[in-house]
Amino acid sequence: MDKFTRKTSFEQWFSPLNLILMEELVKTHQLNYYTKKLYMASFMKLLLYAQLHETESLRALSDAVFSDDLQRATGVESISFSQLGRRINTIPTDFFQTIFLDLVAQIHQKTDFQKRRKITTPLKIIDSSTLPLNLTNHKWAEFRKTKSGVKLHLRLVFMEKGLSYPDQAVLTNAIEHDKLQLEVLMDDKECLYVFDRGYLDYERFDRMTDDGYFFVTRLRKNAVIRVLETFSLPEDSNVLSDEMVVIGSTQSRSENVFRLLKLLDTKGNELSLLTNRFDLSADEIAEIYKSRWAIELFFKWMKQHLNIKKFYGHSEQAVHNQVYIAMIVYCLNVLAQLNTNSDRSYLQISRYLKAALWKSAHIWLRKIQGKSVP
Known part of the structure; x- marks a missing residue:
């Protein structure tokens, strides 16, 4: 400027x-x-x-x-x-969406996104946030019996020092399940995707692995797993265990092997992380998952400081x-x-x-x- x-x-x-x-x-x-x-x-x-x-x-x-x-x-x-x-x-909406994507392209250029991806694997975080609406005025936005809502499915490019920015978005009615949008938001094999438990789908994880997409996600506590191999960890590691596993029951078990890490969060609760990256250290995987909070901060910032609490139109x-x-x-x-x-x-x-x-x-x-x- x-x-x-x-x-x-x-x-x-x-x-x-x-x-x-x-x-x-x-x-x-x-x-x-x-x-x-x-x-x-x-x-x-x-x-x-x-x-x-x-x-x-x-x-x-x-x-x-x-x-x-x-x-x-x-x-x-x-x-x-x-x-x-x-x-x-x-x-x-295509009018505003196209302008948004043009600005994203400018940010990519300013941050040398293409150059960075040749040096390291870019990190993209996927999550959604529900924006509640008045049921009387927005009956088209199916959600629950007592309220309406839309869901913003977002992909955020993670950068250090709070410079993360959105680069893709999909809007649906709030009743739509998160995992239905996962394949729409994963379109670049040279990136590493991070998402939470709302996107769990073992068959899709198999397809993503077969197609060459890499991810880190959180696994539910009651997930059925079979351990194939246990990896050793450095003495100073913050990770509790690092294993090669297959996931799912005998009726619907994954075809690919995955990596399961267990660690404690800041509140002392045990987390189970699943990934198909075997070339990174356990602590690197743990740090990558921590970056997921950037998208939580984005949603919080957006709801607090941008005008999406009250909507100008009902359509x-x-x-x-x-x-x-x-x-x-x-x-x-x-x-x-x-x-x-x-x-x-x-x-x-x-x-x-x-x-x-x-x-x-x-x-x-x-x-x-x-x-x-x-």
Whole structure:
């Protein structure tokens, strides 16, 4: 990013958005046809602003347009909440999903993802989080008798120092089982995947192993196993046991052999880890599984600091669109950090941005770079 620019901090922050790609998507989906006022470029800026300020409703966003600064940024002098509602309910989710994936590609490039994968095996974490919805307004989102919900199935690229970022997502009704999305989220044989017990499927583990995919997961305590060989451990190892096993009962036993490790978590509870990697040490496998908490932290951050607690629309499209907008905001914060080589957290970057939203961009940039503002 340039140290000095005439852009506002808000404009500088969303500048990674690919305007050419957006224009192509607008033409493909005919999103500006019959539009007199709320063009997609303006609507996108309004949605980003709403996420930054955790605006709870479209009515509140409509009132926010009273701001002269927001009017200048969006080119919209006034807009009704009903117009905003029609827009978010009718835009195909593919529009926001494509923008999200383009930002992910930029993050890959900034972090030299392709170069890193030649040096070491990239670590990708898979998990899901349920976003509860009101049953009365979202009957399409099947979950339980008393509530509705959608489930965000996510794949997170793990990096050190809290720099992890999402690179693939699937949205389903909350009633859908996690393991149904596992093969969708595993598409790169040069990565190592980490996931929890919700994805247990012995037949799928066999297929994944046969197809050349590597994983580390957690095994249930009541799993039926047969030990074929016990490996020795270093005296200073934190792992309790390291064994070669087959899993499952005689009626449905795995065809491949796997590696079973037992260790204690921070609370003293015993964990059983299953993997098809035999070339790493037991302690390395244990450390890899610990990285799974990065995705828990991501979900926690997303629910606390992004606006996905209250949804602007009742339709499936509107809910999915808002989730993707939230992830777009997260990716923009990641790129702000990468582009400035900042050691600020994403939360700090976002807070400084809100404080300097309409000020010259160089003020915000210097702040997140840790430099004094002249």
